[in-house]
Amino acid sequence: METHHKILVLDDDADWLNLCNEMFALLPSKPEIRTVASGARALALMETEPFRLLVCDLKMPRMDGLQVLSIVRRRFPELRTVVLSGLEDEEFRSRAYALGVDLFWLKTDMQANSQMFLDCIESLMGRDMEGGFRGIQSKSLMDIIQMECLSRSSTVLRITRGPLVAKLWIQNGELIDAESEGARGEAAFYRILAWKSGTFENLPAEPDRERTITKPVNALLLESAQAMDETADSVEPCSIEQTAHRKTIWKLAQLTREGAEFVIVVPPDGQGEVETMGTQPSEPLARWARRAAETAKRLGERIEAGPLSHVAGHNLERQMLVLNLENKSFLIGWPPNAAAGPLLEKSKKLVSSWDS
């Protein structure tokens, strides 16, 4: 007798539940779909019925999605979990992945790419129950790529590092394409390998993807490792100058692409020089950025308001944002007419890619 897997959809929005119901009915495996509006009800249902997949919202009254997921992870470790959220904040994506969810999708992306979303769900439902362990934070990206290639798998690896997103296309164990920050092919692959940390997820394979990488993956990994070693060991003045020049060009390109006016990188007092890009070296501005970060941190501790995210300011000439990363303060200047909404995300993106 043919068995149909069961999907449990948890969301406090009744209209959204109806939409999910209609959408999942289109899955080729024809799963049985159950919908619930509260975390407590979902947990009670999972105790009584075996489910294959839980699709969960994050923002809900009483018990939010992260609370439900942390309970589910302990009680039903074999259950596949997907987060479907309207919260466009990368922090929630990281927190969800830290809880071991299999997929994180934004509701807007799901509506825009519904077929791809359904492929992902179908792929998750089809995987063997006993296959796969979660939690491989100790492995580098090189290890993950090698594992995928050695197992001759076909998949798309989506790699996220803060606001930066990259994709690697692997077909029958061969790396065929890479895409990152506007670059494609080998250049993108090398750029991704320079990332020191991040999260990754497996998306369904795209066999029709155009091939841009022809070298074997081991050769690429070797070249990349050699390039990194050479950069680290390089002592010749000429190569130091060349590296510095390349870095400057890269940073200016980043600045132009994001539409920022300038970036001033300010180390802690007495620990190195101020780095300026896109404007004249300005000690008063650097001092203000340092003082703003210090003042805000001190104030946050005094009023117990939690960690500092950023300081922003504007006048008629420009908008400015101060972000802190690894003891350094980044002062980023934006034109006055730049849309204020996405400035924080854009600034974070700029800062994340600054030293990569």
Added chain:
Amino acid sequence: MGFLKQFLRRFFRSRAAVQQLPAGSVAVDRDGRVVTYTVSSVYPKELLCDIGQEVLSLFREARAAQMPLAEVSIHFASLHITARELRGGAIIFLFPQAAFSPLTNRPRL
């Protein structure tokens, strides 16, 4: 019974209280004195003064750096502070943030 009531009252009074985050607005003059505020009167006034002083120092230092600012906002994990410069003083808006605060609560930046 009376003794027990007294004992319990004393016990509960001596417990460390959780400080609520301020919500509302505060107007400070150019010397950092609080002129008027809509924050709950339970919230310690000296902390409101601290917020006012620190915000004014940010405006002052920005002026010293030849970059006078019309508005400054400080974003913490659980509180957003937005301050507008008012002839040397400032009006400060305080927005506490929950984990899932709606985006509409957030100030300009």
